[in-house]
Structures are given as C-alpha cells and as structure tokens.
Amino acid sequence: MDEPEPSAEQQIKQRLLLHVCCGPCSTASIERLREKYDVTGFFSNSNIAPEPEYWRRLAEAERFAKEMAIPFVVDAYSHEDWLECIKGYEGEPEGGARCERCFAFSLSHAAAYAREHGFDFYTTTLSISPHKDSTTIFRVGREMGPFLDVDLKKQDGFRRSLELSREYDLYRQDYCGCEFSLAESRQ
Ligand code: SF4
Incomplete structure (x- = not known):
C-alpha cells in the first residue's frame, strides 16, 4: 500500500529564530511567519x-x-x-550610523544563537517599522549570519501590528529604545 501524502501539519517546517524588538512589532510578524515557519522568539535588546x-x-x-x-x-x-558599541555615534540622528551599529549589536546576538541552536534562519521584527530602513537591516543581518530577508512592513504588516496591539492591549512605547532616541522624542 502506498504511503499517504503527509498533511500540511505533518510537513516539517523550517526553524526560524525571530529577533523580537518589542511586543507590538512582534504581533503581525509572528502571525505572518508562523504560517510558514516553526518560529521561536528571541528578545535581545540591550x-x-x-x-x-x-x-x-x-x-x-x-x-x-x-x-x-x-x-x-x-x-x-x-x-x-x-553603549560601548555605539561609542562616538551618540549624537547621530535616528536612522543614521548609530542605528546601524545598534542593529548589528542585536542581530549579532540573534545570529550566534541561531547558529548554536540549529535554526535554519533568523530574522527580525525591526523591518515592520516604517521608521526603519529594511535595506540596511537586511545588509547588516546577512553580514551576521543566515538571515531571512522578509520585509515585514509589506503586505500591510505595520497596520496589522497596530490592530493586534489594540486587540491584545499591548503597551506601545513612544520612542525607539535608547536614551538618545528618548531625548530626541522629548524635544
Ligand atoms: S534604539 Fe533605535 S534610535 Fe537608538 S540606536 Fe537603536 S535603532 Fe537607533
């Protein structure tokens, strides 16, 4: 007797480590990626x-x-x-050289974890933000390890993240993350 075709559920999904920058950005990212991948969240945000x-x-x-x-x-x-990693770039505006170093810091941790724990790829929720340049994120991500280029702001990702954040009553911060972006947001 022929073996039955495995169902979609039985097919083994590739393992994806998802660098999560915050809850709101993770919402639509997880919703979209878990359809195709076996997703593990990785919170690395020093x-x-x-x-x-x-x-x-x-x-x-x-x-x-x-x-x-x-x-x-x-x-x-x-x-x-x-702070040591971005030293000398503290005064850069948001979106500049400080941010590129910041991406590299977090993504290098995600890439190392993905490699050490047998993931097929890693990627990041950072690309869902309309304030962040996906081309820079992808370049930095690829330099660090087996990066999956998926632009999460596409397919209405950002709008969906707002919807899900409201639905789950998630705290939505009003500045990017570091003390420099906090000061910029209060000007
Ligand atoms: S926390 Fe945000 S603003 Fe600050 S360096 Fe990182 S990406 Fe740039």
Missing part, C-alpha cells in the same frame, strides 16, 4: 534605556509570545556593552 523600560517591553513581548504559544528566549541585558 539598546533599551532606562532599564525599567527594558523590563516593561520584555514583559509585553513575552506575554504576546505566550498568547501565540511560541517558544520565547530572553538574551542577557547589557546596556553598558551596547
């Missing part, structure tokens, strides 16, 4: 300051991952190391 803001964003991202029933890994928080 850029966030002050520290209570870090814990608040982490709690919200973790809560949403639980709602979606996906595994969720939390990287160490080391804002001192992050």
Whole structure:
C-alpha cells in the first residue's frame, strides 16, 4: 500500500529564530511567519534605556509570545556593552550610523544563537517599522549570519501590528529604545 501524502501539519517546517524588538512589532510578524515557519522568539535588546523600560517591553513581548504559544528566549541585558558599541555615534540622528551599529549589536546576538541552536534562519521584527530602513537591516543581518530577508512592513504588516496591539492591549512605547532616541522624542 502506498504511503499517504503527509498533511500540511505533518510537513516539517523550517526553524526560524525571530529577533523580537518589542511586543507590538512582534504581533503581525509572528502571525505572518508562523504560517510558514516553526518560529521561536528571541528578545535581545540591550539598546533599551532606562532599564525599567527594558523590563516593561520584555514583559509585553513575552506575554504576546505566550498568547501565540511560541517558544520565547530572553538574551542577557547589557546596556553598558551596547553603549560601548555605539561609542562616538551618540549624537547621530535616528536612522543614521548609530542605528546601524545598534542593529548589528542585536542581530549579532540573534545570529550566534541561531547558529548554536540549529535554526535554519533568523530574522527580525525591526523591518515592520516604517521608521526603519529594511535595506540596511537586511545588509547588516546577512553580514551576521543566515538571515531571512522578509520585509515585514509589506503586505500591510505595520497596520496589522497596530490592530493586534489594540486587540491584545499591548503597551506601545513612544520612542525607539535608547536614551538618545528618548531625548530626541522629548524635544
Ligand atoms: S534610535 Fe533605535 S535603532 Fe537607533 S540606536 Fe537608538 S534604539 Fe537603536
């Protein structure tokens, strides 16, 4: 007797490590990616300051991952190391050279984790933001490891993230993450 064709559920999905920058950005990203991949969230955001803001964003991202029933890994928080990485670029405007170094810091952690734990690819929720340049994110991501170029702001991703954030009553911050972006947002 011929073996039956495996159902869609039985087919093994490729393992994707998703760098999660915050709960709201993770919403539509997880919804879209888990249709095709076996997704694990990876929270690595040493850029966030002050520290209570870090814990608040982490709690919200973790809560949403639980709602979606996906595994969720939390990287160490080391804002001192992050400050060292962007040293000399503190005064750059948002979207400039400081941000590129910031992406590289977080994505290098995600790439290393993906490699060490047998993931097929990694990618990031950062590309869902209309304020962030996906071309730069993709270039930096590829330099770090097996990066999946998926522009999450496409297919109405950002709008859907707003919708889901409202539905799940997620905290939505009003600045990007670091103390420099916080100061810029308060000007
Ligand atoms: S503005 Fe955002 S992306 Fe740029 S350095 Fe600060 S936290 Fe990183």
